[in-house]
Amino acid sequence: MPEKVNIRFLGAAGTVTGSKFLLETPWMNILIDCGLFQGLKELRELNWKPFPFPPKNIDLVLLTHGHLDHTGYLPKLVKGGFTREILGTSPTLAIAEIILTDSAKIQQEDAKRANEEHYSIHEPALPLYNEEDVEETVKLFKSVKTDEWMEASEKVKFRFLRNGHILGATFIELDINGKIFVFSGDIGRKSDTLLEAPRKPGHADFLFMESTYGDRIHPEEDVDEILDSCITNTIENNGTLIIPSFAVERLQTLMYRIYLLYQKNKDLTIPVYIDSPMGNEVLKVFSSFMSWHKLNTEEFKKMKRFFRIITQYKDTWKVIDDPQPKVVIAGSGMVTGGRILTYLRFHLKDPNTTILLVGFQAEGTRGRQLQEGVADVKIFGNYYEVKAAVKNINSLSAHADQHELLDWLIDLDNNPNRIFLIHGEKKASDVLRVKIKDRYGWHAEIPHLGDTITVEV
Numbered sequence: 001m002p003e004k005v006n007i008r009f010l011g012a013a014g015t016v017t018g019s020k021f022l023l024e025t026p027w028m029n030i031l032i033d034c035g036l037f038q039g040l041k042e043l044r045e046l047n048w049k050p051f052p053f054p055p056k057n058i059d060l061v062l063l064t065h066g067h068l069d070h071t072g073y074l075p076k077l078v079k080g081g082f083t084r085e086i087l088g089t090s091p092t093l094a095i096a097e098i099i100l101t102d103s104a105k106i107q108q109e110d111a112k113r114a115n116e117e118h119y120s121i122h123e124p125a126l127p128l129y130n131e132e133d134v135e136e137t138v139k140l141f142k143s144v145k146t147d148e149w150m151e152a153s154e155k156v157k158f159r160f161l162r163n164g165h166i167l168g169a170t171f172i173e174l175d176i177n178g179k180i181f182v183f184s185g186d187i188g189r190k191s192d193t194l195l196e197a198p199r200k201p202g203h204a205d206f207l208f209m210e211s212t213y214g215d216r217i218h219p220e221e222d223v224d225e226i227l228d229s230c231i232t233n234t235i236e237n238n239g240t241l242i243i244p245s246f247a248v249e250r251l252q253t254l255m256y257r258i259y260l261l262y263q264k265n266k267d268l269t270i271p272v273y274i275d276s277p278m279g280n281e282v283l284k285v286f287s288s289f290m291s292w293h294k295l296n297t298e299e300f301k302k303m304k305r306f307f308r309i310i311t312q313y314k315d316t317w318k319v320i321d322d323p324q325p326k327v328v329i330a331g332s333g334m335v336t337g338g339r340i341l342t343y344l345r346f347h348l349k350d351p352n353t354t355i356l357l358v359g360f361q362a363e364g365t366r367g368r369q370l371q372e373g374v375a376d377v378k379i380f381g382n383y384y385e386v387k388a389a390v391k392n393i394n395s396l397s398a399h400a401d402q403h404e405l406l407d408w409l410i411d412l413d414n415n416p417n418r419i420f421l422i423h424g425e426k427k428a429s430d431v432l433r434v435k436i437k438d439r440y441g442w443h444a445e446i447p448h449l450g451d452t453i454t455v456e457v
Ligand SMILES: [Zn+2]
Pocket: 065, 067, 070, 165, 186
């Protein structure tokens, strides 16, 4: 007798953030990823809505990787009554802990500032969760090995396979009563600076596939040349090059590329500051899990010594006050929070500043606004005029582009019963849907946020 599985699309459906997919099976309820909604206000507000399923009835959480949009709701889930295990690879859990702690801090600081400056419509403004909630969450973390099938119950097995997106990132296969469910997580690049190419699934009855760049091909741009010209211009203008960067992976990639660039071009002499407390923590994870990336120990140490790494916030001010030309890499990558905001408040109005945006900027973020050339940007309730030049690097993404997404399906030995395109803005998912039809003849669908789809296993 076939049994029924309800698939509930609780996030990253019709949008990029908030990844949460609940599988209600007759044997257990499994949540794949537990991400925070980010970007547009109407999305962020979803984080505050009651969870649409009792957290205490979830038996297991599996994490594809550590990014906030895949893990950032976990403390809220735990606060809501979830008490069971949260599984991921060791680097994923290490990164998740760093990201969640940072997220709690940012939310606490934002709430505090909003209360002091009275710009929130909520009085008092509250954080979604705090650092103690994160500590409770981390207690539930349990690391898993990759490539090995593990049994959650007699009818439910799962395994994690590397997919080259960030350190520790995987896709997840579940065998539920003999049917294979594949959750792609975020798929990485074929030739990444730091990571091995993604593994590919061999079989899928139900496929859940990310589509962030479903409508785009990463440009064939010369990243080193762009970095070189931005740094050279900054030296000539006596200016400041500000690179907002994700603390995870992107920062380490930029560090390695810039380090190599300075070895090659001796005209590059200005200091490069890394101002990302979270990025520093992630660097430690890179040194703890050397087998998960391509750098060897010696190279890694040399690279680290090259940069001026800021730890204390008071030193951020010293860097801002220093009139010398410089490069600053600071979080967050989409300019939604973190120390980058402090730099931008002072440097946005300076025409000798260049802001180099690296990678995807989601709708509703300041990064997207800068990319679109807005005249001013709102930070902590005030507007700041944008006189700085804004440049982009688009090819240094941790996400597969359309070609790489399509190639990821190439090893499948069957036509999946259902293909769900998730984790994409509607247009991106739709373009990928058409491409999958053209190339493989398979019908893919784009679920809506909140949909429940029942399948038989
Ligand atoms: Zn990700």
